[in-house]
Amino acid sequence: xxxxxxxxxxxxxxxxxxxxxxxxxxxxxxxxxxxxxxxxxxxxxxxxxxxxxxxxxxxxxxxxxxxxxxxxxxxxxxxxxxxxxxxxxxxxxxxxxxxxxxxxxxxxxxxxxxx
Amino acid sequence: xxxxxxxxxxxxxxxxxxxxxxxxxxxxxxxxxxxxxxxxxxxxxxxxxxxxxxxxxxxxxxxxxxxxxxxxxxxxxxxxxxxxxxxxxxxxxxxxxxxxxxxxxxxxxx
Numbered sequence: 001x002x003x004x005x006x007x008x009x010x011x012x013x014x015x016x017x018x019x020x021x022x023x024x025x026x027x028x029x030x031x032x033x034x035x036x037x038x039x040x041x042x043x044x045x046x047x048x049x050x051x052x053x054x055x056x057x058x059x060x061x062x063x064x065x066x067x068x069x070x071x072x073x074x075x076x077x078x079x080x081x082x083x084x085x086x087x088x089x090x091x092x093x094x095x096x097x098x099x100x101x102x103x104x105x106x107x108x109x110x111x112x113x114x115x
Numbered sequence: 116x117x118x119x120x121x122x123x124x125x126x127x128x129x130x131x132x133x134x135x136x137x138x139x140x141x142x143x144x145x146x147x148x149x150x151x152x153x154x155x156x157x158x159x160x161x162x163x164x165x166x167x168x169x170x171x172x173x174x175x176x177x178x179x180x181x182x183x184x185x186x187x188x189x190x191x192x193x194x195x196x197x198x199x200x201x202x203x204x205x206x207x208x209x210x211x212x213x214x215x216x217x218x219x220x221x222x223x224x225x
Binding site: 004033035040041042043044045048056091093103104105106107108109 | 119121147149151157158159160161164205207209212213214215216217218
């Protein structure tokens with residue numbers, strides 16, 4: 001297993017367009033997380049899944065954002081009607097739930113630029 | 116609710132000098148603590164973690180951190196830094212989800 005992968009690595013879109021990002025977690029991991037990171041800031045939690053269930057969503061996740069993990073494996077994050085403020089790095093992470101913590105393994109991220 | 120404060124946004128040091136990156140957290144429940152490093156245009160890589168047990172935790176690349184419950188701190192240290200340690204460092208606290216600090220940019224100068 002090569003770790004968490006994300007596709008695409010870069011996306012440039014025009015304001016108002018829809019975009020979709022994909023995350024493939026480490027295969028045996030049952031938790032998957034999405035974060036947004038803007039320049040000079042730490043990652044901000046957006047949402048997470050345990051298997052296919054979406055267990056928590058941040059207030060940062062407006063109605064234009066939707067995430068799915070239909071079969072409990074890969075996940076998609078869609079942003080509808082993109083705005084310039086959506087420009088950021090979108091990070092995906094996965095973990096295996098256990099009693100010994102929730103160490104998360106991160107993918108390389110998808111950098112979104114909205115023009 | 117849990118939160119993390121990284122007390123220094125930038126830390127410049129000379130090569131081979133010691134460094135400490137400070138992190139304070141707040142949480143109403145027991146937490147796990149992490150330090151991640153991020154190199155330019157890359158994802159986050161785990162440096163070390165505190166789950167329980169010994170309060171001094173050793174990680175990769177010669178870094179270590181000490182958990183201090185009374186001071187709610189988890190400061191990261193390295194006795195002698197290299198140019199290659201130049202990166203952004205993030206402290207994080209986790210119970211069910213993970214909250215990150217704003218990051219500390221470590222710049223190692225020759």
